[in-house]
Amino acid sequence: MNLNIKYFGLLTEVTLCSEETVPFSKATVSELLDLLFEKHPDLKNKDFQVALNNEIVSKDTLITANELALLPPFSGG
Amino acid sequence: MNDKKIKNVFIEGAISSEFIGRSIAKHQTKTSIGAHNIFLGQVRADEVDEKTIYAIEYTAYKDMANAKFHDIREATFKKFDLTCMHIYHSLGTVKVGEICLFVFVSSPRRKQVFKALEYVVEEIKAKVPVYGKEIFEDASHQWKVNS
Numbered sequence A: 001m002n003l004n005i006k007y008f009g010l011l012t013e014v015t016l017c018s019e020e021t022v023p024f025s026k027a028t029v030s031e032l033l034d035l036l037f038e039k040h041p042d043l044k045n046k047d048f049q050v051a052l053n054n055e056i057v058s059k060d061t062l063i064t065a066n067e068l069a070l071l072p073p074f075s076g077g
Numbered sequence B: 001m002n003d004k005k006i007k008n009v010f011i012e013g014a015i016s017s018e019f020i021g022r023s024i025a026k027h028q029t030k031t032s033i034g035a036h037n038i039f040l041g042q043v044r045a046d047e048v049d050e051k052t053i054y055a056i057e058y059t060a061y062k063d064m065a066n067a068k069f070h071d072i073r074e075a076t077f078k079k080f081d082l083t084c085m086h087i088y089h090s091l092g093t094v095k096v097g098e099i100c101l102f103v104f105v106s107s108p109r110r111k112q113v114f115k116a117l118e119y120v121v122e123e124i125k126a127k128v129p130v131y132g133k134e135i136f137e138d139a140s141h142q143w144k145v146n147s
Helices: A011-015 A029-039 A041-045 B017-029 B062-079 B110-127
Strands: A002-007 A019-023 A049-052 A055-057 A067-071 B010-012 B035-042 B051-060 B084-095 B099-107 B130-136 B141-143
Touching: A002 A011, A011 A041, A019 A029, A029 A041, A029 A049, A029 A067, B010 B062, B017 B035, B017 B084, B017 B099, B035 B110, B062 B084, B062 B110, B084 B110, B099 B110
Parallel strands: A002 A067, B010 B084
Antiparallel strands: A002 A019, A049 A055, A049 A067, B035 B099, B051 B084, B051 B130, B084 B099, B130 B141
């Protein structure tokens, strides 16, 4: 299964992309983050939440969607 | 989530005063309304380390943002006695002095709109994945942080 990861705000300057696809089998958010931290070590020091299906989820959530977003603190308005 | 259609809240670039004026005019036919309240977010020329902000470039996780705007609308209608509500947020570049957020609430009576407007704006700031990249006059930038 392929998982599409979206990055926003400041995080796009860490990953140097706004989205990427990673090959991925059934796992939790925190297991996926380990994989992303290997790829982008500087992500570890950044403040962000994870969204699945348009909702913020906790790190122990099992990933069931095929898109996931890493969201730094919001700054709308 | 209910079955009401999720609207697109985003407008490319600044929100013009003509757009805001037209939006007000459209309510003249809704004669049960006795009070409107409007919030306009304007891009501020903040100074940071002797550099001045020239514009903000907005991006968003659009699907989630529109879903959150929808949830905020629904929650606001439940909480307050409103006749109607409109929310518009800019995407892309908005220069200092221009409007980037337009929230418009209407009700038969004034007390509801004062409370409702503050609630909507605070909810937007807290729950909607929108990002502002603050561009300085020398083209350097920093990421906006909401206070």
